Every structure is written in structure tokens, then in C-alpha cells.
Amino acid sequence: MTRYILGIETSCDDTSAAVVDDTLRVRAVQTTSQTNLHALFGGVIPELAARNHIAWIFPVIDTALKKSGVASADLSAVAVTNYPGLLGSLLVGVGAAKGLSLGLKKPLIAVNHLEAHIHSAFLDRAERPTAPYLALVVSGGHTTLMEMAEEGTTVLAETMDDAAGEAYDKIAKIAKLPYPGGPAIDKIAQTGDPSRYDLPHLMRSGKYKDTLAFSFSGIKSAVKRILEEEGDTVALADLMACFQSRVVELIERRLTAAWEQKPYTALVVAGGVAANSAVRTMAQSFTERRGVPLYLPQLKYCQDNGAMVAAAAFPRLDRGDFSPLDFDVTATCRPQK
Ligand code: KG4
């Protein structure tokens, strides 16, 4: 009999629920994005995000269930993101999931948001990577490189300051481009000449040169300086093209270094920034050159969504590894097992 999981995601500013079956086919996904609201402030306001989740959470869950055609009695489990994220936002999804689990008498599965992003790459796809594979989550909150092995997940590297998406958002704000900055910069960068500006190459020298770590605050300052110096005369498309090429260059250098340490069976790149055209092209050619499969989420699953939460919960359902009703939320990543 087909098993279904209801996945709930409220870790930041998207209220989302989805029903996914055990082949990871998405039966329905419903997301209410608060982007336009937070755009008024140029960034996510945590308390506003939490309040809006409260308003939307049950309509979103109801709609996802109705669209899926799956009766709530036929669900095998309720899954929800419980870390990392904004505490107020997480609590809304977790409260709803606990209530549903109690009311429907269904097991509860608390999911790590980064693992959920990784599983977004397997949605609506027939095959899965075999361990050990390399996974990079690049989003507004994280830039995390992970080894996914049979024995568990090892974090190989993280950003030392801003996340990649955060750098996009902050630079867009300084450049007066629309919020969120990632899609806006991606679009304008495609029309620009990346060689016109001489921005620094990220971490190509210095003490972190030979590590796997990421840092994006230096390039943000360099772009800011040029924008201040050149004012209205700045060639914005060229500057953004150069910024984007430096970001992608660092990501590629880190993937290359990780691959030199160990040849992996596959690469997963996920998270909001996995929607970036240059990141996708680089990941494609990176894996083609190595003859390994690339798992990139479809564009519609790069952004936070409930389907990826349900997908990440299936291995736990298979193992009968459920969460107790009193599990907590955490803002940051706990140490990985
Ligand atoms: O995964 P996500 O929806 O939320 C977090 O968990 O952070 O990622 C949102 C981030 C934002 O910073 C946004 O600017 C960025 O993903 N983003 C992009 C693109 N589309 C979204 N960054 C670069 N290029 C894009 N095309």
C-alpha cells in the first residue's frame, strides 16, 4: 500500500505543506510566501514572519491535503522542520504538526531543514544517489558542505560569516535591486560582462586558502565600495556579473577540493541559491567532467517547501525512527551525529 507523509515547513518566511508518497512523488504542495511583506523592510522580520505563519498554517495544510486527494486518515506520518531557523516561525509549524499528530494519531517526525533541502533534489525523481555522496546546501541562511555516508552526515565546511544567499540579498539591498536579491542579481548578471570589474577572488590566498570553508563578507564589502565610489555611473550588470562569477568560482573550488580528498558517487546542490543559473551550469559541468550524477532540485523546490520535509522523513519512517511529542525547536544546527 502506498504510504504518504504530510510535510510542514515554517522555518523562515514561507508557510508550506505538502503530501508526498513513498516514491517521493509530490501529490500536492501549497506554499504561501511572505516575500512581498518582508520586501517592504528589505529582509525577513522574525516576529512578522511568525505572526503570518499563524494566520496561514492551517489554510495551507488544508489546501495541500485537499489538492492531494489523500485523506488525513491515510497519512503514515506528519513531518515538520524543527531546526535550524527562526524560533518563532519554527514553533508555529511544530505546534501545528504536534496537534495534527495527536488528533490524527499519526507518528511525528522532526526534520533538520538542511537535510530537507538535500532531499528536495530527489523529489519527483526515480533514482537516488548511493552513499557516500557530497551535498552542498546554499541558501539564505546556510552555506554548508556535507558528506552523506551510510554511517551518517558529516559537516565538512560552513560559511564563516554570511551565507551565500545572504550575500546576494545584502548586495542587492545596497545596489537598490528588488528583494530577495538572489533572483534579481542572477537576472541582471546574465546581461553583464564579469571581466569589467576586478573584484577580489574569494579565499584564493590567505590562511583559509587550503580549507573547505566559505566566506562572503569580503566580497560584499568590495562590491559596496565600488557602488559608493561610482554611484549612478556604475555598470551594475557588469558588477553583478563579476560578483556572481566570484561566488561560483569559490563554490567550484571547494567542491573540487572536497572531491580531491575523496571521490564521491554523486553531487547534490540544494537550497535557494541552487536556483541560480550560474551555480546550476557549474554543477552540471562539474559532475559531467567526473562522470557522476548531479542531483539538483527542480526550480520550484529550491525555495523552502513542505515537500522536501516529507521527503527527508521517509528514511525515518522506514526505520520507525519517530520523534517524541515534547521535541523542541532550535535556531542553530545541532552538532551532527
Ligand atoms: O532556501 P531558501 O528559500 O531559504 C533559506 O533556507 O534560506 O533560500 C532563500 C535564498 C535567498 O537568499 C535568495 O536570495 C536566494 O535563496 N536565491 C537565489 C536565487 N534564487 C533565490 N540566489 C541566487 N540566485 C538565485 N537565482
Ligand code: ZN
Ligand atoms: Zn531553506
